[in-house]
Amino acid sequence: MSAVCVLTPIVISSWPAISTAILGVASTMGYTVVTTEKKQKKLFAPKQNSIELQMENSEVLEESFGSGEKMIIEKDGVQVEFSRTPKGTCSICVTGEKQSKAKLKEIGEEISGRVIQQFAYHKLMTELKDRGYAIVDESVSADQSIQVRVRSIE
Amino acid sequence: MSNPEFNITIDKKGKLKVEISGVQGEECMQLADLIKNIIGQEESREKTSEYYGPGSHVQIKATVQNKHHS
Numbered sequence: 001m002s003a004v005c006v007l008t009p010i011v012i013s014s015w016p017a018i019s020t021a022i023l024g025v026a027s028t029m030g031y032t033v034v035t036t037e038k039k040q041k042k043l044f045a046p047k048q049n050s051i052e053l054q055m056e057n058s059e060v061l062e063e064s065f066g067s068g069e070k071m072i073i074e075k076d077g078v079q080v081e082f083s084r085t086p087k088g089t090c091s092i093c094v095t096g097e098k099q100s101k102a103k104l105k106e107i108g109e110e111i112s113g114r115v116i117q118q119f120a121y122h123k124l125m126t127e128l129k130d131r132g133y134a135i136v137d138e139s140v141s142a143d144q145s146i147q148v149r150v151r152s153i154e
Numbered sequence: 155m156s157n158p159e160f161n162i163t164i165d166k167k168g169k170l171k172v173e174i175s176g177v178q179g180e181e182c183m184q185l186a187d188l189i190k191n192i193i194g195q196e197e198s199r200e201k202t203s204e205y206y207g208p209g210s211h212v213q214i215k216a217t218v219q220n221k222h223h224s
Contacts, residue, residue: 001161001175002182002205009168010194057195116168120193124162124170127192133160144166152158152176 009120011058011090018060018090019071021118022082025111031073031080050095051104055112058090078104080111114144121146156181160189178207 011018026033070083078096085091094108125135125148132154139147158181161173172189174182182205190196 001173001202002178002207003174003186003202004200005170005172005174005186005189006197006199007170007172007190007193008195008197009170012194110166113165113167117164117166120168120170121164124189124192128160131188133158136159146162146164148160148162148164150160150162 008057009116009123011055011116011119012061013059013119013123014061015084017122018058018115018119019082021115021122022071022073024118024122025114026073029075029111029114031075034072034074034079035070048095049097049099049101049104050093051101051108052091052093053105053108053112054085055090055092055116058116059088060084060090061088078107080108082115117144117146121148125150158185160185175204178205 023033025031070081072079072081074080077098078094081093081095083091083093092108092112094104094111096104096107099107128150132152133150134153135148136151137147137149141147156178157176158174159176161175163171165171170193172186174185174189177185182201186196186199
């Protein structure tokens with residue numbers, strides 16, 4: 001190899017692209033989509049056990065995100081709500097009756113990381129394909145990292 | 155003739171490690187720039203020995219010392 005680069009994704013995109021990544025993660029992690037509707041009432045009472053965190057290096061483009069839009073996924077009594085903050089970042093609210101705040105934070109950080117992973121994968125593959133590259137090989141390892149080998153076909 | 159190839163690892167937190175092969179010199183750096191522009195934030199970039207392949211301009215000056223042993 002000629003060079004090795006280490007990079008951190010910046011998730012700046014329209015809501016449809018981000019929600020696609022969320023759907024992909026929900027599917028692989030066994031979550032079901034509860035709702036993607038606007039102004040949906042929370043399924044849990046407001047004072048339920050919950051934590052909120054921001055997806056790192058994220059920005060949801062305003063023109064593609066109407067007010068009140070959100071996506072909620074659920075698994076084993078844990079509800080994860082994705083929405084856009086007034087500052088434009090992607091907010092993740094994790095709610096669960098039986099889990100500690102520390103556990104809810106762990107779940108939120110894991111899902112956030114996986115959404116960023118999916119977003120980065122799809123963005124990179126789309127851009128490289130547009131530039132004449134093709135996937136030669138890809139796999140997912142036991143630690144949930146994605147390995148892809150891409151080669152120029154031009 | 156270059157034959158660019160990327161070996162990409164994306165961990166479960168979204169961090170990427172990209173190994174670029176099949177190209178040398180400036181063309182390799184252009185591909186690294188391309189990846190950076192797509193992904194966003196580059197934390198590190200390391201050139202390997204393959205980078206300094208036949209395509210790069212490297213000058214080597216060598217001197218030979220004659221030593222007389224009596």
